[in-house]
Amino acid sequence: MPQVPIPCLFMRGGTSRAPYFNRADLPEDQDALAEILIAAVGAGHPLNIDGVGGGAAVTTKTAMISPSKDDWADIDYFFGQVKVDERLVDFGPTCGNILSGIGPAAIEMGMVPAQDGETRVRIIAVNTGARIEAIVQTPGGQVEYEGAARIDGVPGTAAPITLNFMDVVGSKTGKLFPTGSPLDVVGGVEVTCIDVAMPIVVARASDFGLTGYETAEELDANREFYARFEPIRQEAGKLMGMGDVTKSVTPKFAILSEPRQGGAINARYFMPWNCHPSMAVTGSICLGCCTLAPGTVAEGLAKKPEGSPTVVTIEHPTGQIDVTADYSISAGQFDLKTAGLLRTARLLMRGEMMVPQAAFK
Structure with a gap:
């Protein structure tokens, strides 16, 4: 045939x-x-x-x-x-x-x-x-x-190739913070459930006994870590109104730590059952907003850039990615107008x- x-x-x-x-x-x-x-x-x-x-x-x-x-x-x-x-x-x-x-x-x-x-x-x-x-x-x-x-x-x-993103807040859930809060506790771990271009459950690396600077290969070999975060991701998915996400690649999962190479934040991004070897574009936009927005798990870790528009540099396993964000914060509420970055x-x-x-x- x-x-x-x-x-x-x-x-x-x-x-x-x-x-x-x-x-x-x-x-x-x-x-x-x-x-x-x-x-x-x-x-x-x-x-x-x-x-x-x-x-x-x-x-x-x-x-x-x-x-x-x-x-x-x-x-x-x-x-x-x-x-x-x-x-x-x-x-x-x-x-x-x-x-x-x-x-x-x-x-x-x-x-x-x-x-x-x-x-x-x-x-x-x-x-x-x-x-x-x-x-x-x-x-x-x-x-x-x-x-x-x-x-x-x-x-x-x-x-x-320049990419300029519009209408990305609440891409899947309709809300910046689908649970109604920039900070939640799921499975005993503080997380930020955020939806900008891609819904992500974000946590601090230190809350899993990690530095956050592990390589993608080291993290993929650490199956105890995956066994711990996957139930958190699934429960957070329900709290975000996404239903049973057991077999879905969304929401993604990410961990943050302090930057070491002059960036705003250091991150590891999971797809969600493997660590991304570098950083996803939509993921970088979401994590950039998590870095800028008040009250998230990034507080105390990030070196926030001043002004708007601004460039948020995210450190990842193979280098850095820059996200340009045009945003405002009024009465503690984060409002993203546009986000852009350069790709090839x-x-x-x-x-x-x-x-x-x-x-x-």
Whole structure:
């Protein structure tokens, strides 16, 4: 029985990697869609040996784009997080690193005409409803991938892509602090349940007997730590109004500690069953707001920058990430207007993803 070819671009977006599909080439039904994405990535094997996944959560992501029907936007971006060793796809969250490649992909696919110099691509993240403007370098009307921009977690340099996020507060729950408080006690541990671009349960590293400066590999090897925080994450998910999150990758989990390299805060971000090797884009926006907002677990740890707009530098396992936040605080209430950061992307391959006929049920 012949395999089914599906056109796609294979791209690095930020510190992640994914096949980028035209949504029109895939089934509308999410169960049928999940089977195709599972087959493409090779989910259900620790190395994803029968697909293009790389055996890690940052390399089992998928992106689907289409022209937007929204008057404001050019492109709709639908994200699917495929699990590594389970045949499972989570369509709940979005991914800001993969978002870095959406502008270039939309231009490469002919959905957005390239301008000479730079091209602004207005994007709606379908999973969360967030609006993002991506500024892509397009000298001579062609996407430029080579440049001098550097992001920690990716070797070398590349052309800069600027992402400006709007409408990201309460991305999943509708509230900045879904529990109604910037500080809660869950499982005997103080946490901040916060939802900006990505819902996250945030705790202090020291409350788990950690320094917060452990490598991602050291944390992943510490299964006692995972066994302790996972029930907290699940209970916090219920308190946030997200229901049973046992099999969901949201809310994510993060731990904070004092910065050591001149940043505002040091963080480790979990996806949630593995530590991110660097830092997620949406996660960085949320943790940046957690750092700036009064009354959170970041109080007493963070070196808060002054003024607004301001740059919040978050230290992570492989370096730092800078988040620009335009915000205000009035009567103790934190209000985010926009958040932005710089990323890069690279087209790795274009062609057809070959999917077994059996995946089409």
